[in-house]
Amino acid sequence: MAKQEVLGMTTVYVRQDSEGKILEILGAPQPGMPDVTPHDDQEPLIAKFLRDPLGLEDAFPSLKKWQLWLAALELEPPVFKADVLSLVNGMADMSVKDKETVRIMIEDAQEYSRNDPRIDLLAVAMGIPPNQMDDLWKWAAQIEP
Incomplete structure (x- = not known):
């Protein structure tokens, strides 16, 4: 342009x-x-x-760390951050560096973006299909402190 x-x-x-x-x-x-x-x-x-x-920021606003993990607790069965970290750590097809990158993203990020491809990796680790993750994301954005 x-x-x-x-x-x-x-x-x-x-x-x-x-x-x-x-x-x-x-x-x-x-x-x-x-x-x-x-x-x-x-x-x-x-x-x-x-x-x-495409307006994705409006469709999927960023989530605060606590919003994402509180929403994960509402799943059936509930998903715990420690369990997700354990699953990621046990993924044989990921390098040590990639595992550490995901761990840092999970533990140290203050906000999460739905467009971040690592969110889809987390969804797989949590057993959540993409369309359910989209719904969960929109629901979690409504959680107030």
Whole structure:
């Protein structure tokens, strides 16, 4: 995407629907598209769209560490963090480095992103199919302290 820089500002051209939802961001005005307007790519809504064009951040907000593990306790049977760590440690097809990476992610991350591929690895270790993990994730995001 070619962008035009003006005085430190990067200009992008945005096409929105009648309600203001961003449909498309272009690097230059397009012939035959009078409904695009110039914007700074650092405007919060523009930057968010560029970072997450599919809206996955909204569909799957980040979870705090405690939200994820409290949700795991609601499964039947409950899933305990210590058991997941033990399962990961016992995975023969993972290198020692990969196991340590997952352990650090489990124990030291303050928030978890559903888009992180290691979450799917955790789901497998917990015996949770991807669609159930999606549902659990959305439910866990609702847990309040």
